[in-house]
Amino acid sequence: ATGVLNILKAVVEEFGEKGQTVVLRAINKAGYEACQQFLDRSEFPEELSDIELISFIVTGINTILYASLEKPWITNGDRCDFDILWCSHQDRYTAFDCRVQRYFVEGMIQACEDFNGGKFHPVVDKIIPHGADRCHFSVDRWEDDGGTHPWDKYSEELARRAFDKMKGTDKKRGASGK
Numbered sequence: 001a002t003g004v005l006n007i008l009k010a011v012v013e014e015f016g017e018k019g020q021t022v023v024l025r026a027i028n029k030a031g032y033e034a035c036q037q038f039l040d041r042s043e044f045p046e047e048l049s050d051i052e053l054i055s056f057i058v059t060g061i062n063t064i065l066y067a068s069l070e071k072p073w074i075t076n077g078d079r080c081d082f083d084i085l086w087c088s089h090q091d092r093y094t095a096f097d098c099r100v101q102r103y104f105v106e107g108m109i110q111a112c113e114d115f116n117g118g119k120f121h122p123v124v125d126k127i128i129p130h131g132a133d134r135c136h137f138s139v140d141r142w143e144d145d146g147g148t149h150p151w152d153k154y155s156e157e158l159a160r161r162a163f164d165k166m167k168g169t170d171k172k173r174g175a176s177g178k
Contacts, residue, residue, distance in 0.1 A: 002092050005100045012166050020163055024103050024155075031107025034065055039115045054120050054139055055080035057112060065108075066101075075138070084135035087128060095130035096165075099158045106155055119144050122151060 004027065011019040038060060044053060055072050062070040062084065072082040089101070105122065113119060121142035126132035142149070148156075 001089055001100060005093070005097055008100060008162075009166075012163060017163050020159060024159060027100065027103040028107040028110075031104035032111045033107070034104075035061060035108035035111035036115070038065060039111060049077065050118055051077055051080050051141070053116065054112075054118065055082070058082060058122075058137075058139060061108060078141045079138055081136070081138045084128070084137070087135060090128040093129045095127055096158075096162070098127055098129060099155070099162065102151075102155050102158065106152055109149065109151060121149070 008020070008023045008027075011023050015022075039057070042060060044056060048056060051074055055074055058080065059070055059072050059082070062068045062082065067088055068084045069086040070082050070084055072080065074080050089098070093100075109120070109122070119142040120139050122137050122139045124135065124137050126134065126136040128135055
């Protein structure tokens with residue numbers, strides 16, 4: 001993953017926004033393919049509710065594809081939550097670097113939707129590289145209104161910020177990019 005982050009940074013620096021777009025598509029595709037292979041090779045208990053199935057799948061993604069230690073729970077019939085207690089990237093990534101994982105997850109979300117037709121929306125509210133003792137995510141059902149998925153929308157914002165930061169025009173951090 002850190003190699004992918006270095007590739008992303010180098011391609012953005014060398015080729016600008018078009019290079020960034022190419023790398024992001026490749027990361028999305030890798031996330032889709034990894035999740036699709038996981039789903040195709042897995043068996044899920046038939047008696048699971050929709051939210052239990054989402055939680056089950058997310059636990060598989062976190063523990064198998066990401067090799068992270070996770071604590072999951074069902075909050076209600078429309079929401080599950082999980083904490084990442086340890087992440088293999090936590091000592092190397094900055095909070096902003098976590099965007100690379102976000103781009104993988106975009107592809108994974110699409111693979112899950114293609115797998116069972118369910119729509120869901122993960123939300124991150126704490127991350128270890130930002131100083132939290134764990135990463136916390138909630139996953140809610142999402143009613144597709146025909147617009148851009150909220151996860152993708154924020155990913156697009158992060159991609160713009162990364163490009164602006166590389167150009168030294170990150171408005172949130174000032175002209176120096178710091």
